[in-house]
Amino acid sequence: MILRKLVIVGLVFLTLLQSCDKGFENLNTDPTTSTEAYPYQFMANALINSVTYNMNRNRNFTNELMQVTVAIGDGDGRVFRYDFRRNWADYLWNGHFIELSNYKDMYSKALEPINYNRSYQGISLILQTWTYSILTDTYGDIPYSESNLGRDSLILEPRFDAQHDIYVDMFSKLDSANNLLRAGDAIDAVHDPVYSGSVANWRKFGNSLFLRLLLRVAHKPEVKEYAIAKIKEILESNRSNYPIIANNDESAILRWTGEGAYVSPYMAIRVQDFRAVAIAEFFIDFLRDSNDPRINIPEYGTSSINRWGIAPVSGNYVGVPSGYAQGSEDYSRMSYFYSADQNSGVNSLQREPLAGMIMNFSEVEFIKAEAALKGWISGDPKVAFYSGAESCIKLWLPNWSGTIQAHLAASDIDWSDQDTFEEKMERIHMQKYMALFLVDMQQWFEHRRTGYPVLPKGAGLQNGGEMPARMFYPVYVQSSNPTNYKEAVARQGADAINTKVWWQKP
Structure with a gap:
């Protein structure tokens, strides 16, 4: 009898325990917060970090190589002498691959039915392409199609894609982004530190970035026909479908306001x-x-x-x-x-608020000038040349009252129709060099592509006086991903600063 009572009491206790457990997780969840991430939550912080990586490497690497600054000293590892250590490679590689996870998460969240938003999908593709382009133009062949898949697909040793294949896919991403952004789905202005919610301006930036990358490889036989035709389509034959940055206000800049997280x-x-x-x-x-x-x-x-x-x-x-x-x-x-x-x-x-430069209107105008000079689009190249030079000054000095023709003529750096092709290229790229001041590694990339502007060579240059063509791969990659590292080196060339990336090779 006693045993029977104990069993009954035990069953009742278990029943009550189960009843108490019902809804336990709901009762212990803060009703004012959510465990679900939304697309916009990946945007601002990742952009701040990405621009920070670019600014720091611009200051102590690009500026030194491209004769903006000189970090005076006679010790080793002076970048202005074309001398830098292998550990310089880690910072940009580590930082940008981390942020790529955020940009990809933004895309996947924007695909979910509850969060479905074509604008966030398109912006994600633009930011992925922007980031990958800086990485591949810095190192050459990089993990691309299998990168950032360790968490979801357990690919811990991603293969390195050939730069040609990376560029082809980046072009596809930017075309997709243009189509997605055409729909104009609204985005959160508060979490957009570049365009304050303007989907139209994001679309213009994506197509302007498209031009930058097309120009970079338009001389390569494998993609030459496509690249030149696409430049013409964007700038001339199908302009209404490919809006681009058209004035300084539409430049892609993360402005450092000094408030909250936006401190330079x-x-x-x-x-x-x-x-x-x-x-x-x-x-x-x-x-x-x-x-x-x-x-x-x-x-x-x-x-x-x-x-x-x-x-x-x-x-x-x-x-x-x-x-x-x-x-x-x-x-x-x-x-x-x-x-x-x-x-x-x-x-x-x-x-300076404008130090967070991503891509400005002047660069777009100089792309037009070069395309016109090479006969890929119609029009006089000096029109875009003047526009690019003037807009670069007015970006920094909106109230400048001078005229660009008078300024250039007085300084003996004006455009001349009698100049040779090479002299005109030098004029375009000297002004473009100034327009690319503070823009991540773009001065270096453009110099490697064109040889302009022509830089004086000091007697103390190392590396045989040859402008470095790339950064080393991070040392730890050799041990963490040895098979794919060796495959990349066998295909691209030695892991050395003079090994030219695909678009630099003849």
Whole structure:
């Protein structure tokens, strides 16, 4: 009898326990939060991180190679002498592959019925292409079709795709993005740090990026016919279906407002370190000798304060020759990027809102100029040349009242119809070089593609005086993905800085 009662009590207890368990997870879930991610949640932070990686590598790598700055010193590992260590490779590789996971997650979330949004799908494809293009143009063959699949597909050793195949697929992604964005599905303006929710402008950026990448490979026999035809389609025969960036306001820029998360990564650099790097002669001489308004702004009242924050020396702008020989002369810093007290009113580069440059209108105009010069589209190349040069100045100085023809003529750098093809290319790409100031690695990529602008060669250059063609692969990739690493090296060439990537090879 006692045993029977104990059994009954036990059964009742179990029943009550089960009843208490019902709805337990719901009761212990915060009703004000969600465990579900939405497409927009992947966007802002990933963009901030991506632009930060680009800005840091622009500052200490691209600027040094492309004679914008000189990090003075006689030690080893001086990039301005074409000397850099293998560990330089890790930062960009690691950072961008991490953010690619976020961009891909944004796409997959935007495919779900509850979140379905064609605009987020299209923006994701653009951001994936933008990121992959920087990676492949920096390293060559990279993990692409199998990259970022370790979590979902357990592919922990992705194969390296050939750069030709990567470009073909990037073109496909950008065409798909254009079609998706045509639908105009609304996106959240608060979480869009580039275009504040303008789907139309994202579409224009995607097609402008398309032009950048088409131009980069249009000389390669494997894709030449397609690339030139597509450039003509975008710029001429089918313009209504391929809107592109058409003015400065439509430039793709993550503006550092100084509020919340939008604080420039340059602000994390100590003021004395930011000032320590000298301006290179090649960069400053062109600006000074052409009386460029970006370094001499009358409305600021003094030549020592200007939009790019370049400090003069004894009233003049003086640079340091890039690639100078070790021990040849005790070079000291001359002009440099000036960073003043926060309350001084000086708009220094260290806190410049436009430093988060992704792609600007001027670059698009110079793409047009080159395409017209080469006869791929109709029209006079000097029209786009003038537009590109003027818009670059007005991006930084919206109230500039000069005319570009008068400015260029007075500086003896004007367009001349009598110039040779090479001289016209040099004029286009000298101005494009200025337009690409702060734009990730694009100055370096364009110089490798064209040889312009022609850079002086200092006596101290290493690497045989040859401009590096790529970065090394990160060292750890050799041990973490040995089979595919070796396959990539066998196909592309030695893992060395002089091994040309596909679009550089004859």
